[in-house]
Amino acid sequence: MISTAVFREKKEKARKIVMITAYDSASAEAVHAASADIVLVGDSLGVTVLGYQTTREVTLADMEHHLKAVVRGAPQAFIVCDMPFQTYDTPESAMRNAQTLIDTGCAAVKIEGCNVPVIKSLVNAGIPVMGHAGVLPQTATEYKVRGKDSVEAARLREETRQIQDAGCFAIVLECMSAALAKTITQELFIPTIGIGAGKECDGQVLVFNDLLGIFTKFKPKFVRHYKGLKKEMIDGCATFACDVRSGAYPLNEESYR
């Protein structure tokens, strides 16, 4: 069982933390085999895998279903699971729903925003919580970079400090100016994990389907496609279709006698 203390140690020793999302057993196996420190069952699965318009449509049942598959694929990994929209509105509902996810097999849950009473009640009950500040996809009305003006930057510095003091073991900083993310990273003793927040964070996270070029409907500036799997997938399927139609598949050696 990996303890959350290892992530604090990594920050102290300036060793970058790698987090990648996974949504099923195959992606979890790949992410874990690639030596990621944290496997995140992100509610981004609503958009990247389930075809919803936003993460707001993701339910607790969706998260449980995908989390179960991720646990089967990477049982040794440190798995964090997102709590979906409106499942942590009160400390009571947060406790009930977080416990369901913990019982399903994750080591920690992630919640968006500066909800101090909810974070405190989960942490006091022994449930490790990862925070999330900056762009909050569950409630955002626009996807603009956060913290460019001094008022918003001051608010985010205060909120991230409160999230830390409430007991989160780490915090995602999403889509904020690199300068602000650097300041927050220096101010906090818990590690920051950036996505579109520059290189000074203590770690980085990318969405599996973005990183591998599977999700191509849009590509934010911070996404790097390390592979172009969408094209590979279409090419592979198209070649199979051609081979079936021409009779080139299956060969005798691919058939049973």
Ligand code: KIV
């Ligand atoms: O849902 C998700 O995948 C996330 C990451 C983008 C951090 O929250």
